[in-house]
Amino acid sequence: MATAAPAESQRRAPRPRADALRNRERIVAAGRELLVEYGTDLPLDEVARRAGVGNATLYRNFKDRGELMHHVVLSVTDRVIEHAEKGLAAEDAGESGAFDALRTFVHAAADERIGALCPTLQTTFDQDHPDLLASLGRLTAGIEDLLGRARAAGELRTDVGVGDLMVALSQLTRPLPGKACLDFDRYVHRHLQLFLDGLMAPARSELPGAAATLEDLRKD
Incomplete structure (x- = not known):
């Protein structure tokens, strides 16, 4: 009898890559800087630019x-x-x-x-x-x-x-x-x-x- 494949719920979620974690940290740091400069209307395009990432990377980490x-x-x-x-x-x-x-x-x-x-x-x-x-x-x-x-x-x-x-x-x-x-x-x-x-x-x-x-x- 063939061994059943492990259920999807039992599989471990892959760990985020180190570069992905660094991108996330840079985005948060840039957000903090721009919060001081712009207040709550901080421009997300500028957050991405200052973090050194693309807009797609920003929205992949934070939906809004x-x-x-x-x-x-x-x-x-x-x-x-x-x-x-x-x-x-x-x-x-x-x-x-x-x-x-x-x-x-x-x-x-x-x-x-x-x-x-x-x-x-x-x-x-x-x-x-x-x-x-x-x-x-x-x-x-x-x-x-x-x-x-x-x-x-x-x-x-x-x-x-x-x-x-x-x-x-x-x-x-x-x-x-x-x-x-x-x-x-x-x-x-x-x-x-x-x-x-x-x-x-x-x-x-x-x-x-x-x-x-x-x-x-x-x-x-």
């Missing part, structure tokens, strides 16, 4: 702008999570103090230009997508750990939360409209340093309202 934006948001979020985890690891290893670890994280996260994501999250993005919720959960945990350690060391004022930190990061890294503001980037780290100095204990004033969480920001 919405799907590309989804992966851009997840990519930026994952990179910010990595910065938080590196800060925690440096503090664990004794290579950095608790507030210095927080400071290093904030400056690294600013370079990811997370403020450019705000219009996407407010308009075209599914805020309840499981992938996004999982990433935001990891991000919140990492930042809360950084804040908690700095607070326990007596170096961070007690009346700030994760949401307060993310609001400042988002506002200082969000592109301003108009070509007259293209040099805005050179001031970001300078103003972040001023903000971070204001987070240090002892506090010199009492903040109005309550500390913000990421969940508070999602409700607004």
